[in-house]
Amino acid sequence: MSTEKRTLTTSWGAPVGDNQNSQTAGQRGPVLLQDVHLLEKLAHFNRERVPERVVHAKGAGAHGYFEVTQDVTKYTKAAFLSEVGKRTDMFARFSTVAGELGSADTVRDPRGFALKFYTEEGNYDLVGNNTPIFFIQDAIKFPDFIHTQKRDPRTHLKNPNAVWDFWSLSPESLHQVTYLMGDRGIPATLRHMHGFGSHTFKWTNAEGVSHWVKYHFLTEQGIKNITQEVADKIAGENPDFHTEDLFNAIEEGDFPAWKMYVQIMPLEDANTYRFDPFDVTKTWSHKDYPLIEVGRMVLNRNPENYFAEVEQATFSPGTLVPGIDVSPDKMLQGRLFAYHDAHRYRVGANHQMLPINAAKNQVNNYQRDGQMNFGNNGGGSVYYEPNSYGGPTETAAAKPAPLEVSGMTDSVPYYQEDHYTQPGDLYRLQTPEEQERLVATFVGGLSAVDKEDIKLRQIGHLYKADPEFGTRVAEGLGLPVPGLTETK
Structure with missing residues (x-):
């Protein structure tokens, strides 16, 4: 860091005469509205934090x-x-x-x-x-999923009931949840x-x-x-x-x-x-x-x-x-x-x-104005397209390759809805020690859930992925595997 002495300035470049004391009407005040350095300093401080990311904030x-x-x-x-x-x-x-x-x-x-x-x-x-x-x-499910990961609007606490309720009602999540509850989580x-x-x-x-x-x-x-x-x-x-x-x-x-x-x-x-x-x-x-x-x-x-x-x-x-x-x-x-x-x-x-x-290369477009536009805003160049004044034009070689689409408009799932094969494979690929830790993490997470039906629903998904997997988690929670009956 340079030790060269530099002059403190306002954001518009004017030198600051006093950065220790506000301007007041006499020694005891009140503080004057005309102290523009004070106003700018406080106003900018109030705005130092942009809204944090809804997800991936840290x-x-x-x-x-x-x-x-x-x-x-x-x-x-x-x-x-x-x-x-x-x-x-x-x-x-x-x-x-x-x-x-x-x-x-x-x-x-x-x-x-x-x-x-x-x-x-x-x-x-x-x-x-x-x-x-x-x-x-x-x-379309993303806002609901992220809501379950955030704080409960009433308690302002993390809510394991919401987390596992959503996951147990969304069997598509099982593959990722199994990955997350394992060692690489x-x-x-x-x-x-x-x-x-x-x-x-x-x-x-x-x-x-x-x-x-x-x-x-x-x-x-x-x-x-x-x-x-x-x-x-x-x-x-x-x-x-x-x-x-x-x-x-x-x-x-x-x-x-x-x-x-x-x-x-x-x-x-x-x-x-x-x-x-x-x-x-x-x-x-x-x-x-x-x-x-x-x-x-x-x-x-x-x-x-x-x-x-x-x-x-x-x-x-x-x-x-x-x-x-x-x-x-x-x-x-x-x-x-x-x-x-x-x-x-x-x-x-x-x-x-x-x-x-x-971008490191030159940017040429017709976007103008907007908050915090700190470039030259296009200067005096042509500001619409098509135009007759030599403004930037499209390059056909940059067009994406075409992709054939067909079908009726509808709200439909993917054609293949097997949510259990890959989570089961992931469980079976792990060593006995890794499986033990995975089961323990599931048991620990589900133990914080109040409603038994949520636990049973999640156990049912685990059993469909691998019977041993579901049975071990059920035993850890002291619960039966849903849908199974004892035979003598």
């Missing part, structure tokens, strides 16, 4: 780069993936989902895994989690967890050939998790444990890194695959669609100012570049609107102008 971030390590041009024409060895500046933000800005880092919760790539074709955001799946299939640090795009996206190459794609970021630090007991102890001693760990690691030169892989599915396979590939509560088998290496993400620079770079960072899965497009995933489709709209509300209509969000 987070940590860092700058870094992404380097391509394998040729994937046969799958996508995205410029930042166009050649091996190419590096692109990026920013990453990791977060919990349900807690407030001051909540503990080590809660049992999914972690947001949001990445911003500053490419030569504009910014590309990949906004995922540290889990490859999610709790619900359709964005509490990562040891933000550096020791994988990241996933979670949704299905579409890649298109220069010839116009498209494939469905899923993103995987595998930590080079290895997976490390902590038990509920250790997490609770850390939460009481250092609620900012993950934030501190990431900052210190980078500050000490121990730069965390992740290898990026994708799964590639031919478009036509989506019509016949045994699970709906657009259902975000399901995964694609690695045997069916093996991981293909793409590149490497390295975080090597801490923010200089948390608010400017982490709190004001805005991400949306709708921030796309040519060669990368969306899929019919219903959760993704809802997020395309909701994320940009949340930023317009929380940070402002011109949030893309903030340095942390601004």
Whole structure:
């Protein structure tokens, strides 16, 4: 930090004569309304906090780069993936989902895994989690789901009855809940967890050939998790444990890194695959669609100012570049609107102008005005399109590849509604020790629920996933498995 003496000024650049005493009418006052420095200082202080994020409020971030390590041009024409060895500046933000800005880092919760790539074709955001799946299939259920994770409007306390009532009435959540209640529900640090795009996206190459794609970021630090007991102890001693760990690691030169892989599915396979590939509560088998290496993400620079770079960072899965497009995933489709709209509300209509969000390439459009427009607002250039004055025009090569759609308009679920096979597989894949901890976590969580029918309903889902799984949780709660009768 520079030690050069500088003059304190107001926000409009005028020097401040006294920053210790308000202007008063005589020594005892009252304070004068004409003290514009005082008014500005207090008014700005009142507005220092933008509304916190409704979800993913507590987070940590860092700058870094992404380097391509394998040729994937046969799958996508995205410029930042166009050649091996190419590096692109990026920013990453990791977060919990349900807690407030001051909540503990080590809660049992999914972690947001949001990445911003500053490419030569504009910014590309990949906004995922540290889990490859999610709790619900359709964005229409998202506000209700998040309400269950927040505070009860009457008691202002977390409400396990609401959490488990919603989950037990939404069997699609079972896969993610099983993942969350397992060991990976509490990562040891933000550096020791994988990241996933979670949704299905579409890649298109220069010839116009498209494939469905899923993103995987595998930590080079290895997976490390902590038990509920250790997490609770850390939460009481250092609620900012993950934030501190990431900052210190980078500050000490121990730069965390992740290898990026994708799964590639031919478009036509989506019509016949045994699970709906657009259902975000399901995964694609690695045997069916093996991981293909793409590149490497390295975080090597801490923010200089948390608010400017982490709190004001805005991400949306709708921030796309040519060669990368969306899929019919219903959760993704809802997020395309909701994320940009949340930023317009929380940070402002011109949030893309903030340095942390601004594209590195030149931005040309006809958007004008709006709160906090601190650019030149288009100057005196033409402000509509089409025009005869040489204003920016569209580029046909940037159009997304067409996708055939058909059918009757209706409110319908995914065609494949098997909510139990993959959670059962996840349970059976675990070691006996991991299963024991998983069962104990379910028992502990459901023990806080008041209504027995909620517990029984959840046990029924677990039993359908794996009879042993459901029976062990039922025994731990001292309850029968619903629908089963004793035989002699």
